[in-house]
Structure formats: structure tokens, C-alpha cells
Amino acid sequence: MFQPLPSAGPEPFRRLRSLLRTMSALLAAFVLLAALVACGRDEAAGEAADDPGALTIYTYDAFPQSLEVLITTHFEEAYGVTPTLERHQDTGGLYNQLWLERAAPRADAAIGLDNTYIGRALEAGLFQAYRPGEADAIRDHLVIDPEFRLTPFDWGHVLLNYDSERLPDPPTTWEELLDPRLSESIILMNPATSSPGRNFLLLTVAVHGEDGYLDYWRRLSPNILTITSGWSEGYGLYTQGEAPIVLSYESSPPYHIAFEDTDRYRNLILEDHGYAQIEVAGVLSGAANVENARRLIDFLLSVDFQREIPLNQFMYPVRADVELPEAFNLVETAGTSIFLPVDEVDENFDRWLSDWREVMQ
Amino acid sequence: MSRSLLYAGVVAYFALFFLVPIGGVYVEAMRGVPAAAVLDRARGVLTAPRTMRVVGFTTGQAALSAAIAVAAAMPLAYMVSHYSFPGKRLAYSLSLVPFVLPSIIVVVCMISFYGKSGLLNSILGTDFNLVYNFRGIVLAHVFYNFSLAIRIISTAWRSIDRRFAEAAESLGERPLGLFLRVTLPLLAPAIVSAFVLIFIYCFLSFGIILVFGGVRFSTLEVAIYQETYVNLDLIAAAVYSTLQLVLSVGFLALASRAIVAARVSRSGGERGLPPLATASTAGRIFMTAYAVVAIAFVLGPVLTMFARALTNANGAFSLEGFRQLLIPGAADRNVEGILRSSIPGVIWRSVAIAVSSGTLIFLLAAALALSLRGRSRPGFESFLQMPIAMSFVTVSLGLRFVWGATVPPAVLVVLGQFFIGFPLVFRILRTGVDELGDGLVRSAEILGASRWAVLRDVEVPLLRRTLLNGYAYALALPFADLTVVLAAGRGRIATFPVAIYRLIGFRSFDLALALAVIYVLICLGLFLVIDATSMHAQEPRRDSA
Amino acid sequence: MIRLERLRKAYPEFDMELDLAVEAGELVSVLGPSGSGKTTTLRLIAGFESIDAGRIVINGEDVTRLPPAGRHIGYVFQDYTLFPHMSVAQNVGYGLRIRRVEPARMRRRVDELLELMDLPGYGRRRVDTLSGGERQRVAIARALAVDPVLLLLDEPFSSIDEVLRRDLRREIVRLQRELGITVLFVTHSRQEALSISDRVAVLRQGRLVQYASPVELYRRPADEFVAGFVGEMSVVPHEGRTLILRPEQVSLSPVGPGAGEVLAESSVEATVQSRQFLGFAWLYELDSALGSLLAYDSRRYEPGAELIAVWSAGSELPNE
Incomplete structure (x- = not known):
């Protein structure tokens, strides 16, 4: 009680300072801990393998690990180098990273851009031309860049799916899709934010013409339950049983056959139409390891790699000479593959989109 | 001196890992484009009718959602702050669960319960379209933020001195007048606080709008995403970002002023609570009924999701999802390949990252709240609140662009996640610390206590509930983060939300639901531990002399 | 005037058992060590806590089951408990506002009370700008505004300095004489109790040990405890x-x-x-x-x- 009072001035400050010093030390310790913890475990191998001299590949997060292993093994066995695969969120994230680094790219090759970004990537000069040895094996209609700055490695059809348990009697024509019995029965994706959504809008433009697509959408809209921003959200609603029809891929039903042993989910093919979504890979302009990057493009087109695409990526191989697994042969497919030229799309898409938006508001 | 050192350190941190990354992206985006063209494009975006529509919708839905969440939370906040009842701790912890759910899971929950084929419709035998419209957005936002409102308001309510009510009653006040004339004004800062936070969260809403917004409803955050990742129009994105930042920081600053003006010292402190059984019969029935409905509202969706995870395609009970997920080799899919990590790895890494980020957030927020006690630095505080208003899509992109080559992914994730939790945690702690007041700390200092001793003997024990509440949020927000991990982690780090996202990307909804259940249970365990500690905090009895 | 009849209330620390009668216009102190049940007595009379058994009668009316709002008493808390979100005038006029007194009359009454409490012109001040003594007087004015039949003061001077306390003590006595109001006053200071009260009730462990005038209490304490409590001996x-x-x-x-x-x-x-x-x-x-x-x-x-x-x-x- 009677001990002398501390001086009111500098004393509290000195204490605060020591408090802060300790806190900063704690902070540093925690950041360090985080680093150790997160890198230290099973990803240590990947971290250690970073070798900038070998090959750096950018892709999106969802690129299957099995295909990554295939690439890594191939490069280690054939060339004794271990490539580094960096994943950048989704396709948009991948494109942004490539574009932001365009002056001094850290990657040598990129896997996974699709229709939506191809035109812009080419215009921005992000990729250099390389015509792979087996370029001729690619199905003709998939070759979207004759100069081979971007080379297709897989593709699929964007079209509607339906749940046969809830809709035993699906429409087969674009007109039947407008039937009032299908009120609030379709889940679509926003063309402004999602690749399938964009491709489906293009499909309607291609099928109904620039003059007719808006009218078609106007009549379709009572049957639309919701338009989600991304495919995952929409497809989630569909598998939750919210609506019997969803915009998805032709390869979605084989997934349910292969892994869930059910064929209740089926392709809803309207007048044989499907819109081609093409995934491409390319060698970056200014890549440090051009040779390995080219080897990558070659490998992506090899039969060894193409064969693995269906069950890992749930897309089709671009080579015509690769057989599809059993599950893929059990489903109906669209016979007419529609694909609007990239430059035509780039030129008009903004207008189509904003007109469409006005109609759907 | 050292106070300014702390401030300078925080400013430097913000500058390096927040301002520079965002600036980096936009500067890079505009490089080589003539200034006139940039300005022209910016003006074009600002004056477009769509921009006005987006701003109007963003503000309107946020205000409505926040108002409903706060109003709906009031009776429960009263109940929680005035009575003890069996299961209170569990319910209190459970109520935080929606807050940490990745938005894709929130959607699954909402759909399972409120959807066209959801539980509610099947119980009622109806086919109501409850969610695919404006209602759905508001419903989901209320579901998301309900617990936040309850926690903020009940904490304040608890600390209102019971004697204010007694003084009013002795002067002839009746319950309704007491509520309107005394309680409500004293609660005003907390209500405004809760409203503002929820408003901001809804203002920045992204995931919910992605699903329920359709084409008609788009928030600024969605517009930023769209311009950044799809249209690749970074100038438009910058305009939207700036607009979003200005609007939300402006709103926060306005509200802070209102909160500071209304803040009053309430010397109530903590006290033991009587059991609910001591309330009047009518009150007990109303509160119980209300609580049951509210719990159904919040937990119904979560429990329905649990039920879905435990049934197979034919609706029969099944642990198949869990079996495939947890037993190596049991799945027909290569689960580890899809996740690019083992399940224990996901759990371990999620917890490690959340603890690292959460502790970083908590320590800095606590240091700042303590050193800002009793001071008003509106400019600095608005600056600190800035991250809440910034699009994390942009922040993550910037972090990876600026620091990706030099900082290891895990560290970058922690550094980036800091900004997700900091603004909220800082607000919680700042309010709590300020209510403690200066007197006790000064008296301890006079007695010769060192700064550490004051912290240990006075601040920590008295602020225990506030501190633990803050820490809970500091852990929860990074735990639920998907954006920063995905973007800044360069695909190397699989936390729970990432793993769920990857499973859904592979159409494996069954496994994703099972994983979401495991995730929810772990979150719940974490919150239970934290809430249990904070509820055991010494509750001194009132002197009955 | 006020009668507490066989009042019973169980607490974890002790059981309260009390009979007490206060005449109209009397100033009675409740004295006792801390934990003896002084404040509790006041809180039971005010109705802040319910009693287990017994009756509370004010002016012949049994108020045992009435809520605090119906008992028509003034209560002044130990730490004033002024509403922080109201001005001085709003605090004082609060009870009148509840009773829907018309604004002009209310203003007059508030001014009158502030005058009485020696706080003229304080009406617009914020309560957090007042000193302890000023707050105390505002609290008393607030309690008096509604003309209570009984004024309960709970250790009203405990956080006020010695000199001011003496002034306020005198003030209370003056008010009580002027207004003829019945006052029940809780204190743990024997000096305070002896100097201003008509009668003093000494409590110990929830029981009334002696109830008498200050002189009698001092001269003829009921037991050694009372004797020691009211003075040196x-x-x-x-x-x-x-x-x-x-x-x-x-x-x-x-x-x-x-x-x-x-x-x-x-x-x-x-x-x-x-x-x-x-x-x-x-x-x-x-x-x-x-x-x-x-x-x-x-x-x-x-x-x-x-x-x-x-x-x-x-x-x-x-x-x-």
C-alpha cells in the first residue's frame, strides 16, 4: 500500500514498449509457425521440387492431380526434369495472372484457357506459335488457332442435362423446352460470369440467329427457376433436386454412371445441338524454357495423355483415334457440334450479352 | 512513442500487404493505356445506368437484411443476456456455425431447407418458390448474420446496469416505456454497431448473390468479380472497387460517429443470471417459442444438410460418403487426388492456418484496441476498417501478383487472411475495451503494476468474455475463407473450404456434404471450447448488503 | 405509515426476517455492517426483489404484490444511476414524462426542483459533466419530482467527500423537514445515522437488533454488538x-x-x-x-x- 508511486511519465511507455516488443515477437513466431506448418507436411515434396530451370506450368485449381502426376512422371522419366505446376484459382484467375505477368512471365506454359479467353489471349500476344508434331491428329473442327499459338487438348459439349426420375418425358426440341409444364424447371448459368452460361448463350445465338435469340429467351424465361453465377452452384441445386433441368456438360451423366452407378441424370439434347467448349494449352511468349514447354504441348497431345482425359477431366480427348471409356458410350450425345468463330464472338459478345441482360432483367 | 510505433507498424503492414497489392493490380492494368482513355472509361462506367442499379440494389438489400437480422435477434439477445437456460452454451455456439460456412455450403443448407424440394416445402406439402428471388437473398443474409447480431447486442445488453431499469421502475415506468425510453437508447450503440456490420457484410455479399441473385440482382462485389475475372476490364473493376470502398468506408465512418456519440459508460459489469424459470409465464412461453423458431431457422438448414450427407440417392440412411472420404482406398474416386491432400492433412492444415491467421488478427486487434482505449482517431479507425470494404477477389489477385514470387504460399495466405478477420475482430475488441474504461487500469498502474501485470490481472480477467468472443471470430473467419487460400495459396494449400470446393468441382456432392459435416463439427467443437471458457468466466455476485 | 410485517426472504448468505414500522414524516436510518441486509431491505420495499413471506404496507395499502412502478416511492441509488443518455432536465423530468405531465408544467416543476437542490440552470447539462455531489442532487431531484410518499436513499453519500457529505446531510434534513416526506436512509456510518435520524434501525445478519432514537441507541444499546457499532466503548x-x-x-x-x-x-x-x-x-x-x-x-x-x-x-x- 505504501510503496512509492511510480513516476507518471515515461514509466507506462516503457512498459508499453516492452509489451509491444513481446507482441511483435509473438507475431513473428506465429507467421513462422504458419509457414512451417503449411509447407512442412505432405506438400514439402512439391515445394522442394521447385527448379526454375526445368518447366513452370500455370493452370487452374481444378486441374486433376492425376493428370499432373502423369505430366510430372513423363518429364522425369523422359527428360530428367521435374516440372512445377502452379494453380491459379479458376480460368479467369489463370488468365489474369498470365496477363499481369505478360511483360516478364514466370511460367513457360499454360494449360486450361478456354473459348472465353482464347480471343483475348491471342490478341494480347500472350502465346508463341508451336505446331506440335501430332497436330494433324486433332479433330479438325477443334483447331481454333491455325497458327497453333494455342493448341486444344480437350473439349466437351455444353448442353442441358435432365433428371430422368423427375422428368421421365423430356423435351427434344427448342420449342418443347418452352412448354408451360416446365415452368420454373430450368437452372441456367449467367453468361456474364460462367463459361457454360456464356457458351449456352452463344448456342442460342447460333441456333436462333442474332434476330431470334432474344425472343427465344423472352419466351424461355418463365421456365427458368434461377440463373446462377457459376456452374458449381447451379449443378449443386440440380443434384439437390431443385429443378429437373440444368445447364451442364455432355460428360456430366457419364460421371454419375462411372462413380455413382446411376443413370438417372441424362443429356437433354435439343435437335442434336451441343456447343463445343475447348480447352487449350500454349507456350508463353517470353518463356524461359521454350523447349520443355513445347515438349509439354507434345505430351498433352500424346495418346498416353489423351486416353486419361475422359475419366479424370470429364472432357473428350481432342484426338479422334482415342477410344472413350465404357461410361461415355452409355449416354446419348449431340451429333451437331456448334462453335462460333472466336473473332466473331469477341466482336459481338458484349452486345449480345447486354441485349440479353436487358431482356432478362 | 511506442504507441506511434505500433500505429506505424500497422500502417506499414496494411501498406505492404493490402494497399500495394491492390495498387499493383490496377497500376499494371492501366499501364500503357493513355490517361484520357482511363478517365473516359471510368466516367463511362460511373454514369452507366447499370451502375446506379447495382449500387441501389446493393444498398437496399443490405439495409433490409441488416434491419431484419437485428430486429429478429432482439428477443433472443434479451433471453441470452437475462436468463440462463439448459443448452444455452450449445445453442450459443451453434448459432455461430452459419457464419463460418463457405457460401456454397450455405447455399446447400438453404436449399435443403427452404428450396423447392427442401424440407420445409415437403413438410408443408407445398411447392413454394421461397429462395430464388429477392426473398432468398434476404433470407440467406439473415441466416448468415443472425448470430452476429445476437452476440453483439446480448453482450451490450448484459452490461447495462440493472439499476437503470430499477430507477425507471421506481419512477413509475412500465415495461414498454422502460424498453423504449431506457433500454433502447442504452443499447443504441450496440444495435447500430450490429446493423452496420451486417449491412457491410451484406453490402459486400458475393457467394449468396452468385446463386440467388440470378441476372437481375448483382452487388458491387459481383460486378467487380465479373469485370476482373470474366470481362477482364480491370479499369471498370477499379471503378467499382473504388465505389464500393468509398461507400462502405463512408458508411462505417458515419456510423462510428453515431456510435461514439451514443456510447455511454454502463457500469453494470457481469452478473449471474437467473434461470429462465424465474421469468413470467407469458414471457417464458414467448421466449421459448421464439427460441425454438429461431433455432429451427438457423439450425434447420444445417441439420437438413447433415441429413442429406447421411442419406444415399434413394433416401436411405448411409454412411457411404464418410466411408469413401475417410477410409483410404474405399472410394471409387481418387479422393486424395481430387483434394490433392489427405483428409488428416486437410484438417491439420485448416486448423493450423486458422490458428495462425486468427492469432495474428487477434494480437494486432487487441494491441490496437488497448492502445486506442478512450481515444478517438476516426481517420485511423476508418483506415483500419478499409479491408472490410475491399473486394477480396482483388486483394488476393494483388497479393499473388506482388508477393507470389517471394513469399511462400502458406505465409502469404496468413498475411492475406489477416484482412478478412481484422476489421470485425478489432471492432468487437474496441467496443469491449472501451466499456471497461480507464479507471481500473489506472488504479492498477498506480499500485505499481507493470503493463504486463495490468494486462494479466485486470484487462484479461475483466475482458475475458470480449476477448474470447473476438478470438472466436478471429479463428472463424479465416477458417471459412476460400478466396485467399485459393488465390494466394497457388493451389498448394488445401483447407476445408478448398477441399469442399474441389469435391464439388468434381461433381462429388455426396463427398462434399460429408466433408462439410466434418467441417461443421470441428468448427462447433472449437466454438464450444471457446464459449465454454468465456461462460465460465468469473461472474461476481452483486453485493447484497 | 410504512410497515414491514414478518418480512422473510432467504439468501444464500443469510435469511432475512424483519418487522419494522416507520411513521409518516419520520427520517429513519438503517444501520449495519456490510452484508447485514440494509440495501436488501430498501430493495424489498421498493419492489426490486420479491419477498418470500410477509407484507409490506405503505399508507395502509398492501403493496407486497405491486410492481415497483405502482408503489409510488422515490429511490436514490448509491452511485446515482442517472440515465447517461439524458440531460439533467430529462433525468429530473423523467417520472413526470411517464405520467404524461404536459411539457410546460413539467419544465416548471423541473426548474423548481433544480432550484430546490441548488442546481439552477443545470437543466441542459449532460450528466457526465457533473461532479459527484451534483449528480447526487440530481438523483434526489429526480426521485422527488413525482412526489413520492416515501424516499429511499441507499448510502447516498458514500462516494462523496467529507465536507460535501456534511452539506448534503444537512440538505436532506432540511428537505425532509420542508417537504414533510418520509425518508428511509441506508448507511454504514454511525455518525451519519446518529446525527440526522429520528430513529435508527440496526441490522445484523438480516435481523433487526434494535430500533430506537439515536440517544437511546447510544445510551442503552440492546447488546454489545449494537453498543460497539454505534460508538467507542x-x-x-x-x-x-x-x-x-x-x-x-x-x-x-x-x-x-x-x-x-x-x-x-x-x-x-x-x-x-x-x-x-x-x-x-x-x-x-x-x-x-x-x-x-x-x-x-x-x-x-x-x-x-x-x-x-x-x-x-x-x-x-x-x-x-
């Missing part, structure tokens, strides 16, 4: 009984020639142990064959001095 055995001696009842003289004559029945030899200077006299603590003694004396003796202690009167405690 020594306890001396006397003819098989216990005698309470106040220090002023004991006089001291030096041992010297002729001391033997003084050494009568009511005296004893004593040695000074310690002393305290009080201004008007010294308070001595002495050691004697009868035990320890306290005495006032204006003369100065050194510790160790041998003296004769003589007592004139003294109060005997009733046999137990």
Missing part, C-alpha cells in the same frame, strides 16, 4: 453483569497522594497503552485489571503512565 464486568462504558464516561487522574480516597467502587488502576489526538481531547487506551478501557481526557499523559480510571455512570446490558 469499553466493556467492564460489574456485579456479575456487563457494563458498557463510553469513553466520555471514564475520567482519568494521576496516581498520587490521596489517591486511595478516590479509589472507590467504580474505579480501577490503569496504565496508558496508546493514545490518539482528536482535537477536543485525547482518546486513551488503557490496560487495567478489569480489562481494556477507553477514555477521553483533555490532559496529556505519556504511554506507560499509571493512572486511576473512574467512571460515573454506564449502561448495563440486559441479562442474556
